[in-house]
Amino acid sequence: MRVQFVLQEIWIGLRRNLTMTIALIVTVAIAMALFGTGVLLKMQVDKSNNYWSDKVEVSIYLCNKLSANPNCKKSEPSADQKAEIRKQLESMPQVAKVVPETAQEAYQRAKEQFKDSPGIAGSIQPGDIPDSFRVKLKDPKNFAAVVAQMSNRGGVDQVVNERAILDKFFKILSGLQWAALTIAAIQLIAAVLLVANTIRLSAFNRRRETGIMRLVGASNIYIQLPFVLEGAIAGLVGGVFAAVLLSFSKVFLLGRLQKNLQLATPLGWLDVTTVIVASMCFGILLCALASFLTLRRYLKI
């Protein structure tokens, strides 16, 4: 096997089909980038989901003087009432843990949470956030019963289910993920068809050479390898562009998500690199396979 000869043949093939090759590279790059973005989003969703699923709580805010809820009658529940609410919560089978939080503690926590946004932190007053019970559920999915029993109880202002907020967020993310994967799938089909067409043209352009190769007894590998590698190289170059695009989507899409929404757990460069390498390998294999199958039809051995 003479490497130089094979490389030379590949170069001739790629150059003769320059426009097709460029189209192929662009298509592969977009397909791989979208595919990778879809996978990254999926990883982000899974990771955030895992991270948050044992942290989400149902918060039961008690009435205070500022409550808008008419049931509260603008007054705080008595200590007995509070103890009763707590007892009721603890007796529910879905509940794992009940942690009371006083208005003062809530104020401190909010100040801490928004310390990077002085405007918000400054406008918070003690007592804005009433006393509450933070309820940890055994299974975060079984929130309905707790919410239902607590909602219209005397002394309770609001029941906030954090899970519902998270779900909304995850729905947006997984919507993005499926959109990216769907477009990636369509692009992949286009890429496969383009590979087939490029290799067919290439085989036609070089039919004289391959005819002679066959005649003088070149082995099938020798005849086919330049074509298969031609497809694989187009896949590789497309993959490199896809890697660049994926790095962009890590920095701009996921980076922004993480910055703007405190909900997101960061996805490291290790994850991104894994996705890039995987989608590159996938792209190269796909192109090489498509070339090989096309050759079986258009190149007589």
Next chain:
Amino acid sequence: MIHFDNVTKVYSHQSRPALQGVNVAVEKGEFVFLVGPSGSGKSTFLRLILKEERPTQGGIHVAGKDLSRLSNWKVPHLRRRIGCVFQDFRLLPNKNVYENVAFALEVIGKPRRFIRKVVPEVIDLVGLEGKAHRMPDELSGGEQQRVAIARAFVNRPMILLADEPTGNIDPATSIGIMKVLDRINRTGTTVVMATHDAAIVDAFRKRVVELEDGRVVRDQSRGVYGQAYGGV
């Protein structure tokens, strides 16, 4: 070297067989003219030797190998022992004489040092001394055919198949081509040449196998082209 044992070939979309019950034995070092009108089966005969086609019936042995038992991935090795020359030369227009001949060795993975040694020898053998760096379109038809012969012979095949090698060449130049083929034959290479060229067959007086409608109608050592096709 080449044995056809009761070979019949029917192409799938045709009812009339291209070859019918052909028995021919060509021994090592022979020179055989294959004659007959167009469509008589000459090309099929050559394609069967290369295992480009399989016989519908009968057995073929080439260079000691039973072709029906030769697996597909071994066919390239068979073809390395057979050189081929065609009426239309089949040179690569973007390669010069040297590169065209070297191509045949490059694609079977011969080392460069070997190629550099044998290609000039073969170019001299076919009478193209000093023309190694000419492009095919700078050569006459006769010279192009010499390049094609050099390419077919550069790997020292045991058999050389020539399908109307003088079909596109004027009679005077054809004699030169025949001399090259004769020189190759004298090195011990078996030559089978399909031709319509009566003058050449008559002048060279080699073995003649005549095909008609896929059957061997004459097999004659030191034969002539035959009267039915405008020969002497």
